[in-house]
Amino acid sequence: MGILDLFFRKPSPEKFAQIAMQAARERGHQGPMEFDAPNFRILMSGAEGGAVNLHNFYHDYCQASRAGRRAVVDKYANLFVPTDIPDTFEAVKRNLLPVLRTGAFLQAAQLGPLADAAPNTGFAASDFSLDTVMLLAWDTEHLTRVLDTSQLDKWGVAKEAASAIALDNLRDLAAEQFVQIGANHFASDWNDAYDSSRILLPDLVHRVAGQHPVVMIPTRGRMLLSASHDREDLLTLVTYAQSAIQTEGRRVSTLMYEYVDGKAVRYLPADEEVARKLADLRRMALQEDYAEQKTLLDQRYEKDGTDVFVATYMLVKGEDERIFSVSTWTAGVEALLPETDRIVLGYLDEPGREGRRWNVAWADLAAAAGHLMVPQEGFQLPRWRVTAFPDEALLTALQAKSDALAAE
Structure with a gap:
């Protein structure tokens, strides 16, 4: 099967890896290559060694028209070509640009398979919001490389x-x-991968949507503006943001922003339905990011022999059709818990206690049994290590409190 045969349908991840490796050969890569299926990337050996992640490549390829797929391959094939960063700051400063990324971007660098082989000294990152960081990138015709602090140190x-x-x-x-x-409502239309970064330019936004806009940056290539704070307009803004995330990928932020003293800060909508819809969008993003974190941690712990259960961040729809997050805490199992709305505690195959369960609010449990939950350092998404199990009488009281609130 030739590479052109695969252009006319959505290929499987394995077949797409063949396309990517063929593109690398066309760009002159001569060394061995291997498809790392669990991490969906190509590993390259030899002098040109490294790794090329395929997630964005695959997304753009599948979204492109049949006629446009070759152009996508040509664009991403440049990832396989080694590009040295110039030695002097003078040579690069005209190509420096700010980029906004999710905290999960940093998480992948810190926990990913290459972290031990080539430890990162730390990206040149600045906190931007609850779910987003600002980084510095060296932008060239064919690729964008995020810079770490060691590179800035070399340039002085x-x-x-x-x-x-x-x-x-x-x-x-x-x-x-x-x-x-x-x-x-207005949507950015630069389509140069820096649309979301332009939230850093308030004057530009004000000229389009007035002095008090509400802004969302759901993806790298999309900034959305609402010139109104009315309930229906904000609900529509969230709908636009969710659609952009689903169709464009490369999620950046699920928050709303406003400008205070010329700086973009988080905007908290007063309307209950808008706030709930926005919170649901954030929960869906957290589910994706926690799933990636779990995969990275499971791989790391399997490699070094660490015996700890990395609990899953799950979404559940209640009887009132509202979405909430939940995780599980099992007695006798050392685990890393994600932060969720609720937590289900119980026993696993313990004689006389099989099937005993408590479903309680995370906030209530943390307040009453927080001494059993040790926050872990160094994670972009918070986790708590648990070993000892809470007292049954305490859990029963918390369950009764939860049931009483649900009945109101």
């Missing part, structure tokens, strides 16, 4: 100074390019 430039230059470069890229998608 402070992160703050480099960030200021990057922001000026972003401002100079192009004038505002928005399309109106509703009576009070």
Whole structure:
């Protein structure tokens, strides 16, 4: 089967890896390559060694038209070509740009398979919001490389100074390019992968949506504006954001933002339905990010022989059709728990206690038995290590409290 035969349907991940490796050969990579299926990436050996993640490559390939798939392959094939960062800051500063990424982006670098072989000294990251960080990227015609602090140290430039230059470069890229998608709604239309970064330019946003817009940056390639704070307009804004995440991928943030003193800060909608819909969007993002974290931790612990259960972040729909998150805590099992709305505690095959379960609110359990839950350092998404099990009388009281609230 030739590479062109695979252009006319959505290939399996395994067949897509063949496309990617063929593209690498066309770009001149001569060394051995191996498809790492669990992590969906290509491992390369020899002088050009490294790894190329296929998630975004595959997403764009499958989203492209039949006629456009070859262009996608040509674009991403450049990932297989080694590109050295220039030695001097003067040579790169015109190509520095700020990028916004999820905390999961940092998580993958810290916990991923390459972390031990090539430990990262730390990306040149700054906190942007609850779920997003700002990083510095060296942008070239064919690829974008996120920079770490060691690279800035080699150039002898402070992160703050480099960030200021990057922001000026972003401002100079192009004038505002928005399309109106509703009576009070606008969507960015640069399509250069820096649309979300332009939330850092408040004047640009104000010229389009007025002095008090509500902003969302659901994906790298999309910024959404609402010129109104009305309930229906904000509900529509969330719908637009959810659609962008589903169709475009490369999620950035599930939060709403407003500008205070020229800086984008989190906006908390007062309307209950808007807040709930926004919270549900965040829960769906957390489910995805916690699943990736669990995969990375499971792989690491299997490799080094660590015996700990990494609990799953699950979403459940209640009788009132509302979504909530839940995890499980089993007696006698050392585990790492994700932070969820609720937690189900119980016994596993313990004589006389089989089937005994308690379903309680996380906040209540943390308040009453927080001494048994040890927060873990170094995780982008919080986890708590548990060993000892809470007292049954305490759990029964918490269950009664939960049932009483549900009955109201």
